[in-house]
Amino acid sequence: MRMSILFVLAAATTLGSGLELHVNTTGDSADDLAAADTLSLDSTEDLDAASTLSSDSTEDLAAVDTLSVDSTDDLDAVDTLSSDSAEEIKPETGDKIPPYAQSFAGCACDWLEPRGYWACEGKIAFPEEIMGRECGCCGIKCLKSNRKSDEECLAGGFDQKAELEAERKRLEELLKGADLLIGTDLPGFIVTLPDKGQCTTTLIKKACTAGNGKAKDLTPLCDHTAYSNTNQCYTPGTYSGSKFWHKHFSHWSSHRQMMNLDVDDEIFYGMCFFTNNGANTLAPHSNGHVWTQNAHSSISKRPGLHKPKNPVRISQMNAGNGELGMWRTICVKQAPNRAQVQR
Helix, strand or coil, rough: CEEEEEECCCCCCCCCEEEEECCCCCCCCCHHHHCCCEEEEEHHHHCCCCCCCCCCCHHHHHHCCCCCCCCHHHHHCCECCCHHHHHCHHHCCCCCCCCCCCCCCCEEEEECCCEEEEEEEEEEEEEEEHCCCCCCCCCECHHHHHECCCHHHCCCCCCCHHHHHHHHHHHHHHHHHCCCEECCCCCEEEEECCEEEEEEEEHHHHHHHCCCCCCCEEEEECHHHHHHHHHHEEEECCCCCCCCCCCCCCCCCCCCHCCCCCCCHHHCCCEEEEECCCCCCEEEEEEEEEECCCCEEEECCCCCCCCCCCCCEEHHHHHCCCCCCCCCCECCCCCCCCHHCCC
C-alpha cells in the first residue's frame, strides 16, 4: 500500500473573472452563499454581491471559503493530497492513517508500506535558503536515507532534533549495541567480511566469529528457514506462522517485504547471507536476489530506494571498490538452531 502526497506552492493570484467557487451547501440563489452549491463569479465586482470577500484584505481571510494564496506566508495552508491517495488508504478495512508528512513545498512524498516511512522527491521550492535542493522529509517517520538535516528541517519549520535524540536513546536501550532488531527480541549485528574475495559461507562464519567491535563469537543469520538444516546458522523463522517462516532475508518481494523490519531497507544492498548450497551465498538484488559466485552479476537497488545509484558488479563487491564497499552480513548472539521442518 502506498499513499502519495504533493506539497503545492501556489502562485500569487487574485480572484477574477471566470472564477468558480465550490462550497459545501446546496441551493439555487447566488445571493445566498449558505444555500449555494456552486457559485460562478464572472468578474471581481461579483465578489461583494456573492458575500464572498476578496483575499486582498487580511481582515477578510477568515470569511473566505476558498481563497487564493497571495504570499508565501500561506504555504502551510496549501499542502494538497494527490488524487489517488484517498482511494488507497481504507481505514474501514483496518488501514492505519499515516502520520503527517513533514516535508517542503514542491516535494512529492510517498508513504511506504509495510515499512511505515515517508520518502519524498523533487526540488524544494520554499523556503528560500534551501530552495532548489533535493527534496526530503523530517522526523522519525521519514526514511532515514531521505531525511534532511536538522538545519534544513528547521528552515522548513520542523524541529526534529529532540525527537530523533529520544528515538536514538530508546533504540540504544532496546538494541544494547546491536545494529537492528529482527522481530521484537532478536538483536542483529552488521559485520563487514574481514577478507576480500567472493562472499562464502566460510567467510561469513569467520566474520561473525570476529564480530564488529560491539560483539564477537556470533552466529550467521540464516538467509532462509530451510538453511538451518546446516546447523551452522540461526533462523528466527523456527515455526509455521512466524513472519520469518520460509522467507529469504536476501529477497524483497513477498519475503523481506513481509518482515516489517524497523530499519532502512537500503542497508541490505551489499550484504550476503548464509545458505545450505555449499560455499555459495545469496545477496539482495533489486526486488529479488542473486548468487554471489557469479562475478559478472550485478546488484541494483529496487524501486523506491536511493542506492546504489548505479548497478554494482559482484566483482566490485569482491574487490571492495564499488559504491557499496565490502561485503557485509548479519550475525546474532544466539547459537545455531533448526526450524521445525528440519527437526
